[in-house]
Amino acid sequence: MATVKLTNVKKIYQGKVTAVHDFNLDIADKEFVVFVGPSGCGKSTTLRMVAGLEDISEGTVEIDGVVVNDLQPRDRGVSMVFQNYALYPHLTVYENMAFPLRLQKHPRMSNDEIYERVTSAAKILGITQYLTRKPKALSGGQRQRVAIGRAMVRDSKVFLMDEPLSNLDAKLRNQMRAEIILLRKKIDTTFIYVTHDQTEAMTLGDRIVIMKDGFIMQVGTPAEVFDTPDNLFVAEFIGAPKMNTFKCELLREGDKYFVAPFGAKIEVDGEKGKLLREKDVVPGEIILGVRPEHVAIASRPGPTAIPTTILVNEMMGFEYHLHVLTEDGTELIVRVPTLNLNDEERAKLVAGEPLYITFEGKAMHFFDVESEYNLIYHEEQPVEGEEIIEDAE
Amino acid sequence: MARKPSMGLKASRAIGNTFGHILLVLISIIWIAPFVFIVLQSLRVETTAQVGYLLPKKIGFDNFMFLFSPDCNFMTWYFNTFIISLAVAVLQTIMILMMAYTLSRFRFKSRKALMNIMLILGMFPGFLTMVVLYQVLKLLNLTQGNAVGGLILVSVASSGMGYYVCKGFFDTIPKSLDEAARVDGATRFQVFYKIIMPLAKPIIIYTILTAFMGPWGDFIFARYIAFGEPSGYNVAVGLWSWLTQDQINNHYTHFCAGGVLVAVPVIVLFMFLQKYYVEGVTGGAVKG
Numbered sequence: 001m002a003t004v005k006l007t008n009v010k011k012i013y014q015g016k017v018t019a020v021h022d023f024n025l026d027i028a029d030k031e032f033v034v035f036v037g038p039s040g041c042g043k044s045t046t047l048r049m050v051a052g053l054e055d056i057s058e059g060t061v062e063i064d065g066v067v068v069n070d071l072q073p074r075d076r077g078v079s080m081v082f083q084n085y086a087l088y089p090h091l092t093v094y095e096n097m098a099f100p101l102r103l104q105k106h107p108r109m110s111n112d113e114i115y116e117r118v119t120s121a122a123k124i125l126g127i128t129q130y131l132t133r134k135p136k137a138l139s140g141g142q143r144q145r146v147a148i149g150r151a152m153v154r155d156s157k158v159f160l161m162d163e164p165l166s167n168l169d170a171k172l173r174n175q176m177r178a179e180i181i182l183l184r185k186k187i188d189t190t191f192i193y194v195t196h197d198q199t200e201a202m203t204l205g206d207r208i209v210i211m212k213d214g215f216i217m218q219v220g221t222p223a224e225v226f227d228t229p230d231n232l233f234v235a236e237f238i239g240a241p242k243m244n245t246f247k248c249e250l251l252r253e254g255d256k257y258f259v260a261p262f263g264a265k266i267e268v269d270g271e272k273g274k275l276l277r278e279k280d281v282v283p284g285e286i287i288l289g290v291r292p293e294h295v296a297i298a299s300r301p302g303p304t305a306i307p308t309t310i311l312v313n314e315m316m317g318f319e320y321h322l323h324v325l326t327e328d329g330t331e332l333i334v335r336v337p338t339l340n341l342n343d344e345e346r347a348k349l350v351a352g353e354p355l356y357i358t359f360e361g362k363a364m365h366f367f368d369v370e371s372e373y374n375l376i377y378h379e380e381q382p383v384e385g386e387e388i389i390e391d392a393e
Numbered sequence: 394m395a396r397k398p399s400m401g402l403k404a405s406r407a408i409g410n411t412f413g414h415i416l417l418v419l420i421s422i423i424w425i426a427p428f429v430f431i432v433l434q435s436l437r438v439e440t441t442a443q444v445g446y447l448l449p450k451k452i453g454f455d456n457f458m459f460l461f462s463p464d465c466n467f468m469t470w471y472f473n474t475f476i477i478s479l480a481v482a483v484l485q486t487i488m489i490l491m492m493a494y495t496l497s498r499f500r501f502k503s504r505k506a507l508m509n510i511m512l513i514l515g516m517f518p519g520f521l522t523m524v525v526l527y528q529v530l531k532l533l534n535l536t537q538g539n540a541v542g543g544l545i546l547v548s549v550a551s552s553g554m555g556y557y558v559c560k561g562f563f564d565t566i567p568k569s570l571d572e573a574a575r576v577d578g579a580t581r582f583q584v585f586y587k588i589i590m591p592l593a594k595p596i597i598i599y600t601i602l603t604a605f606m607g608p609w610g611d612f613i614f615a616r617y618i619a620f621g622e623p624s625g626y627n628v629a630v631g632l633w634s635w636l637t638q639d640q641i642n643n644h645y646t647h648f649c650a651g652g653v654l655v656a657v658p659v660i661v662l663f664m665f666l667q668k669y670y671v672e673g674v675t676g677g678a679v680k681g
Binding site: 051052053072073074078079080082083084086087088089090099100103104150154160 | 569574577
């Protein structure tokens with residue numbers, strides 16, 4: 001249980017390549033923070049700097065108020081779960097889990113206490129029957145449980161997980177994800193979790209840190225990053241299937257804003273219209289973002305309807321993912337729940353069929369063409385690297 | 394209807410096997426002949442001189458008894474060699490393992506340069522340094538009667554350069570094991586002996602065996618450093634001294650008996666460690 005604070009943390013490899021730029025983040029006690037981003041965005045590097053496995057080129061990392069930059073990993077009070085499990089192949093599951101306890105010196109742990117802790121962790125993880133086995137004789141999911149068990153037997157201040165589920169198959173991944181949520185309640189400590197999977201980030205994190213090319217793109221709760229993405233990258237990265245984004249004209253007529261995508265004209269209503277007015281957003285060319293679930297099928301041609309042709313229909317069971325092509329060749333994705341469709345309607349949703357779609361005005365996102373920032377939600381930062389000033393007070 | 398092949402797969406395989414085995418048997422005979430010869434000679438008791446026939450006329454252990462007799466230096470030589478080999482096996486293994494682990498895991502300035510220098514130095518035959526080494530050892534008073542210490546020093550001092558095979562093996566052990574152990578609370582040294590060493594068992598055995606074998610069969614250095622002082626000879630130099638013009642007819646069969654005894658520890662070692670030895674040589678490739 002501890003706070004973690006990263007201040008202007010930088011990672012520069014061999015004085016040349018900067019993998020992480022000015023990383024600033026305050027992690028509260030018992031918070032579950034997820035670093036998410038595409039590969040090469042610096043999320044693992046940042047985690048490894050917290051763990052002490054990478055040198056910190058600039059800036060400071062504090063755990064529980066203590067600067068740990070120059071501390072060895074063993075002195076930082078962190079536990080870590082690795083992507084490839086990193087179980088010691090020559091030790092049994094029991095010995096793997098007892099390993100960190102046997103190394104503890106202050107105070108040295110008795111065998112009884114080690115047994116107590118290992119068995120209780122094994123019970124929580126449901127691996128009691130495998131304690132005498134070697135890792136070789138376990139399946140991927142069981143190995144991952146052992147790895148988690150090894151990290152959890154200690155009372156570590158911070159629990160670090162580096163893509164722990166990405167070596168598992170999809171089904172097992174879903175199951176383990178749910179287990180991690182339950183586990184988190186039992187362990188009740190500070191978590192930093194690294195993943196490239198936005199679903200994991202959304203379902204696990206109290207807060208999500210979205211990274212790209214070594215920069216933090218946005219920090220926020222799952223709802224925040226989903227509903228109010230700060231920029232185009234976050235908007236496209238969070239949510240599956242990804243948000244439809246395309247250039248489009250934003251018009252203003254008196255008090256009302258309109259967008260004019262693909263020849264249609266759709267009013268921006270609801271909260272979004274109000275916010276545009278409040279911000280007094282200048283009309284002109286913008287990038288419009290519409291999530292696939294906010295694209296509706298229009299029953300007939302009209303001023304708000306966009307004519308498209310169905311390119312691919314992906315049957316997901318509870319919904320269709322329609323990839324449609326507009327007349328100017330832009331590909332959009334539409335989510336259509338299958339629940340309310342009759343056979344006749346379903347028969348029309350096949351490749352090559354025409355389809356009229358429209359967008360829900362109240363759920364649109366607007367981004368600047370140049371900076372790609374969200375025109376409504378992006379707050380100007382004072383100066384790069386100084387956004388923590390108010391937090392420090 | 395398909396034409397039946399003139400020779401079935403089975404038949405052609407059988408012929409191939411037969412030829413293969415005949416060839417192997419021939420090679421084996423050529424390979425084993427010297428060993429059989431030396432064993433037979435060591436058991437010959439009618440004369441200690443060289444003879445023109447292969448099978449001894451009288452068989453006994455007299456030659457071996459001579460080697461163990463008090464007026465023979467053989468046991469001194471044998472003991473010298475054993476001490477040297479044992480010390481070198483232990484020290485050299487430690488040096489090589491630590492060197493290989495360091496070069497495999499740590500990243501430090503001029504690491505690449507160091508490895509390149511060692512590679513180039515390793516290309517020169519070791520005995521090029523003989524003259525200089527002799528002078529150095531003479532200054533340290535580690536020649537002639539004290540040759541055992543000198544030979545240990547010479548072997549161990551350069552042992553770090555033999556890290557290649559071992560490093561190759563360490564490179565195949567995932568780095569994340571080291572990292573996990575370090576996060577779990579292990580020091581670098583604990584990572585080395587609690588995690589890496591148990592996983593590197595085959596390569597450790599391999600390193601011990603090769604380290605032991607080097608000085609066990611050493612001749613050039615041993616002869617040079619211990620010259621003229623039989624108490625500092627190792628077994629190879631000692632036995633060779635029996636093959637000079639004036640000694641050969643007195644000691645030829647003793648030489649053969651000594652040769653047989655020299656082979657004994659090596660055979661025993663290999664018998665016990667053969668499994669690991671093969672694993673060690675092939676382990677890196679399979680694991681990688």
